[in-house]
Amino acid sequence: MSGSNMSVPVPSNARKSEREVFKRLENILKSRKPYCSGTMTVNKDQLIIFYGRDENSAGRICLDDASPEQLERLVRACDPATFGVNQESVLDEQYRKSKKLDPLQFSSLFDVASLNRLLHEEFIPDRKQGVAIHYVRHKLNVYEPGSFFKPHVDTPRGGNMFGSLVIVFPTAHEGGSLVLRDAGKEWTIDSAHDIASNPDLCVGFIAFYGDVEHEVLPITSGYRVTMTYNLYYDRTSPTIVYVPTSVDDRYDRLKATFEEMLDQPPLLPNGGYLAFALQRKYGMDQKTDLRDLMEDLKGSDDLLLSVCEDMSLRASLRVLYRSPDRASHDVLAPKIYQLEGAHWEDDFCLAEFLESQEYHVNDENRVLRTLRLARDKIRDSTGKPADIWVKWVVKDDERRDTSPIRLRQSTEMNQH
Ligand SMILES: O=C(O)CCC(=O)C(=O)O
Numbered sequence: 001m002s003g004s005n006m007s008v009p010v011p012s013n014a015r016k017s018e019r020e021v022f023k024r025l026e027n028i029l030k031s032r033k034p035y036c037s038g039t040m041t042v043n044k045d046q047l048i049i050f051y052g053r054d055e056n057s058a059g060r061i062c063l064d065d066a067s068p069e070q071l072e073r074l075v076r077a078c079d080p081a082t083f084g085v086n087q088e089s090v091l092d093e094q095y096r097k098s099k100k101l102d103p104l105q106f107s108s109l110f111d112v113a114s115l116n117r118l119l120h121e122e123f124i125p126d127r128k129q130g131v132a133i134h135y136v137r138h139k140l141n142v143y144e145p146g147s148f149f150k151p152h153v154d155t156p157r158g159g160n161m162f163g164s165l166v167i168v169f170p171t172a173h174e175g176g177s178l179v180l181r182d183a184g185k186e187w188t189i190d191s192a193h194d195i196a197s198n199p200d201l202c203v204g205f206i207a208f209y210g211d212v213e214h215e216v217l218p219i220t221s222g223y224r225v226t227m228t229y230n231l232y233y234d235r236t237s238p239t240i241v242y243v244p245t246s247v248d249d250r251y252d253r254l255k256a257t258f259e260e261m262l263d264q265p266p267l268l269p270n271g272g273y274l275a276f277a278l279q280r281k282y283g284m285d286q287k288t289d290l291r292d293l294m295e296d297l298k299g300s301d302d303l304l305l306s307v308c309e310d311m312s313l314r315a316s317l318r319v320l321y322r323s324p325d326r327a328s329h330d331v332l333a334p335k336i337y338q339l340e341g342a343h344w345e346d347d348f349c350l351a352e353f354l355e356s357q358e359y360h361v362n363d364e365n366r367v368l369r370t371l372r373l374a375r376d377k378i379r380d381s382t383g384k385p386a387d388i389w390v391k392w393v394v395k396d397d398e399r400r401d402t403s404p405i406r407l408r409q410s411t412e413m414n415q416h
């Protein structure tokens with residue numbers, strides 16, 4: 001389930017001034033990069049790795065001035081790297097050709113916490129500014145000439161994992177750029193080049209959100225050694241507030257545009273909601289409490305929520321359900337419904353249909369009788385079986401229906 005690729009037309013009755021404001025809001029929300037990268041100076045000690053697969057093998061390497069022989073010895077101590085498909089580890093050298101050590105097979109003196117400040121300033125969502133980052137070491141990867149890792153998205157490990165961090169050690173190599181792709185854009189990070197052009201001893205780093213596709217291009221010479229971390233929010237540790245030094249005026253611009261929009265009466269003359277598709281993807285299923293998910297928003301989604309909170313606008317996460325034939329009103333539901341095996345009566349309006357699903361869940365006979373149909377019946381605008389999209393709802397009106405899931409009028413932003 002995701003919200004990033006859905007195209008929702010701006011309602012045809014939106015006025016020109018409204019369209020312009022929507023477009024500006026959209027541009028601000030889409031302008032944040034889903035990663036941050038650079039180089040960080042280190043002392044030589046931080047580049048020492050102790051490694052060994054079992055009790056009978058032990059090695060040590062300093063990844064500053066390691067010789068090809070030392071690097072070859074490290075390669076021999078590693079296993080071929082697998083990758084995750086449907087929760088399983090698969091070995092396929094057409095897809096990923098590299099070597100790796102698991103976290104219990106190596107130790108490193110690298111001080112990852114030195115990146116805290118930078119990640120908070122450049123990468124951590126605004127509402128998470130005070131929350132500490134918990135870095136969990138994932139793998140040591142070793143790429144020889146000819147090694148690569150085709151485009152993939154990292155397997156999320158645990159609910160509050162929000163991203164990945166790659167540390168690139170300063171072993172001389174060429175090729176091996178990390179290419180990131182998100183929402184139709186692409187960025188290439190050539191850490192080997194960045195490290196070589198820095199006069200100080202340094203490592204390269206790239207932190208990116210968990211839903212960003214990435215790829216390691218083939219290594220053409222030398223050895224590329226990386227250490228990966230899974231990034232979590234650490235809610236148990238004390239919160240630290242950094243004062244960002246970089247200037248990011250998106251918050252102010254978003255707030256000003258919002259104010260302008262709300263000051264333009266009548267925005268929604270008959271009442272209604274203003275809904276925004278989430279920019280980032282989140283894992284969820286029927287058990288997901290959308291209120292918990294609100295705590296884990298990333299990037300622009302989090303920025304939007306902070307602006308809403310700041311302006312005392314009631315905001316919540318909702319799932320948008322749209323009937324197959326668009327004959328009834330859309331429903332912004334406060335939860336994810338179990339549609340597997342549900343049955344759509346032709347004269348149902350969508351809200352009634354969803355309510356009936358709730359009712360039938362514990363009614364075994366009805367469920368048996370109504371097996372099949374629903375997945376086929378709920379379709380998106382292109383005719384494919386519908387996916388579930390999570391939307392923002394930020395503006396409503398006193399005259400709103402009392403039913404929590406009925407929508408009288410929705411105004412949505414175009415995603416493209
Ligand atoms: O080594 C890298 O640069 C990236 C490795 C990676 O994408 C992974 O381990 O999932």
Ligand SMILES: [Fe+2]
Pocket residue numbers: 152153154214
């Ligand atoms: Fe990856």
